[in-house]
Amino acid sequence: MKIIAMAIAASAVLAGCASQATRDSLQIQDPTVLEEGLRASQSEQAGAATDAWVGAYPASVGRAQLDDEQHRLQALGAKQAGYFGAKAQCWIYAAREEHAQYNHWGFVEEAAHQADQLIGALEGRGQASVENPKLRTAAIVRPDLWQRLMAAKSSPAFASCQPAQERVACAEVELTHAGHEAWTHSFDASAQRVAEVQQKIADLPAVLNACQPPRKEPPPLPSSITLPTDTLFRFDRGDLNGLLPQGRASLDALARDLAAAGDVTAVRTEGYTDRLGSDSYNMRLSRQRAETVAGYLRERSEANIAMSAVGRGKANPVVQCNERDREALIACLAPNRRVELSIARKSSGAQAAAR
Structure with missing residues (x-):
């Protein structure tokens, strides 16, 4: 029995170390996300819902609303190609995934709202922004990957490079989704999603380079x-x-x-x-x-x-x-x-x- 107890204790220590290593790998900047137990903050800074948030978002988002957004996006045809269309689609995917898991933290509502805003801009109502929203239900994870995405968006080739636009748009949504998982202390799920994002954007410089117009050779010098x-x-x-x-x-x-x-x-x-x-x-x-x-x-x-x-x-x-x-x-x-x-x-x- 003593040996079994020691083994259980050792497993708990190793699990704790693994969890700590996973959290550290996410490079979470918000200290309130790392708090646990009775000491965890319940303040607005820690993501508590405010009256303004409750007033801005519906009580819940159902499958019918997500289906409607999907139909609106598909009806845009060629307009759904590129950065904003891809981002709207990936927000719908994120909302569907969390809705299927009965997520009641508010992320489904925030994701559906982001998709609605982008689709509305593509439909001619409002103006879309390349800035990423700060969601109540998502912490910032892996700032280094965010910087890589910002660098890609700053590339002269990005404005006319549809493959890079779509890859960056969905990577931004996925990183935000990973930030939500970290916010709910699902650190392993967050780390797995981050790893997938990192793999998807590994060849982003090559994608942008392929979109560069061919360099014009200078005319030959006369003799x-x-x-x-x-x-x-x-x-x-x-x-x-x-x-x-x-x-x-x-x-x-x-x-x-x-x-x-x-x-x-x-x-x-x-x-x-x-x-x-x-x-x-x-x-x-x-x-x-x-x-x-x-x-x-x-x-x-x-x-x-x-x-x-x-x-x-x-x-x-x-x-x-x-x-x-x-x-x-x-x-x-x-x-x-x-x-x-x-x-x-x-x-x-x-x-x-x-x-």
């Missing part, structure tokens, strides 16, 4: 690019401080394109001037502008690209002009004032070998 220096530099300037705002913007965009291409190995910049001015002056100015452009691209592309620069002065003019008016001549010669970029890329064979 040569001509930059008019009149839009790059202030007049008679070729240094970094002489870059115009639109010049910096165009070079920033080019640096991003070079980095995004991924196969650019070298860029050669050649500066040119018009024929006005001395040869030595034009050679110096053209070289300075080429070096400034090369240095700017090297710093901002952040890629391992070899950069070289050379000045060509007034060589290789694009246009010939004979205007007598100086201002008109300067305007006519604008195409000759330029920086030309020659872009070298990996050969297709080298790219294949690298892959």
